Structure formats: structure tokens, C-alpha cells
Amino acid sequence: MDPVEIFKALSNKTRLQILQWLKEPELNFPEQAEFGYGNGVCVGQIQKKAGLSQSTVSEYLSLLQKVGLVKAQRVGQWTYYVRDKEAFAALSELIETKI
Amino acid sequence: MDPVEIFKALSNKTRLQILQWLKEPELNFPEQAEFGYGNGVCVGQIQKKAGLSQSTVSEYLSLLQKVGLVKAQRVGQWTYYVRDKEAFAALSELIETKI
DNA sequence: TAGGTATATCGGGAAAAGTCGATATATATT
């Protein structure tokens, strides 16, 4: 858990938006319904909603995963992403107690 | 309160360090003692401890103030900075509830 | 008002981040 890297990851409007969307997947990614939400939301859905290029969104997601804010899971040809709730709780705690 | 700007301000080792120092001024800025801690810690003390140039530290502090993480107060020729506790509480809250 | 001290602002060069299109890789289907 490197705070500087985490804050860098959060210093971007689109990435922040993605995280907010992932807070309520059913609401924000209705097209994901036919594949279920059990594993998370796949890159394509997120890319479509973000409106940036496929490569950019893929990089953003892997960055968010690298710093631990989301978890990724490959299922078939899809990679599903979910918000990591514990990471946010830990970050919140850190902000009040350490910074 | 613009989250992206706040996170940008926090995305720097030195700025993060300064905020941590300001959490315990008596401990981290003993030389400030002779002027008291009532108003906060002045730029010179912070600059000396950070080891970066005067201009850089001055800019960092005014950036931290712009996004609301610290409060500044001019007293004579000195500008004193203090951590804004409420801002951190609000940020912590935002991280758990909105992001 | 002249000089000293503390802080702020400006201009710039180097490094990092943002973003893209092109291409590579992994998996699924025929």
C-alpha cells in the first residue's frame, strides 16, 4: 500500500469515475446483466461508458489494480473488474490517522 | 472540494510528508517553539526540513492551501500553515461513501 | 527611507502522465 501511488491513481477524472461506477455495477452497467455481475464488470463495458480508447481504459484498469483499488479476474476472454472495498476502508483510515 | 485536485495535491512524496509533519508540529518542528505553535508552522521551518528550494516549498504549501488541506495565516513577515482537520475528515468520508 | 528577512511569483528544462492508433496475445468458435 503506497499512498503516493494510490493518490496518483485517484488523480484522474476518468479513473475516479470508473471507481464510482463500480460502486454500483447493476445501476451503471445494465448491459453487463446478461453475463451476470458475480465476477464484476468487463473491460468492454467500462470502455464504452468511459468513451476513451480501448487501450487507455485497459491501462487505467490495470493501474487501478496495481495499486490495489480494484481486483481483476480473467474468465474466458473477458477480464472482470470489481472495486476492492477493503482497500477504500484502509485508505480512509490512513487519511484520518496518518496524514 | 474537488476530489481530483485534492488527490493530485496528495500525489507527491514531499507534500504528503509535509502534511504528516503538520499533524504533530511540536514534535516535528522544535525550532518553531520560540515563536509558538498557536498560529501553525512557518514556511521557513518547513522548507528547512523538506530540503527542497524555498520556491518549491512555498508553491507546495500554497497548492495544499488552494485545495483546502491546510489553512494559512499571515502574521508579520511570516506565513503560518496548519493542517485542516475537517478537510481530512471530509475526504475520508468521501472515500468511503462516494468513490 | 534604506536595508534586511520571509514569502511569493515567474520562466524554464527535465521527467512523468494522458491518450491515441497499431499491434500482439489470449481465448472461443467454426
Place this chain on the structure above:
DNA sequence: AATATATATCGACTTTTCCCGATATACCTA
């Protein structure tokens, strides 16, 4: 094996950040 689809990686270009020295401004004191 060939093709199609989803995702990842690469190379390039533009914008932003980092950090400095030089200079300006504000305030204090003689």
C-alpha cells in the same frame, strides 16, 4: 487451423508536474 472477439502492450506525441534559480513583493526595523 482459421477466424473472430476481448484484452494487453507498444511507440509516439502532447500536456502536466517537478523542481530549480532569479526576481518581485511584503513587512519589519533602524
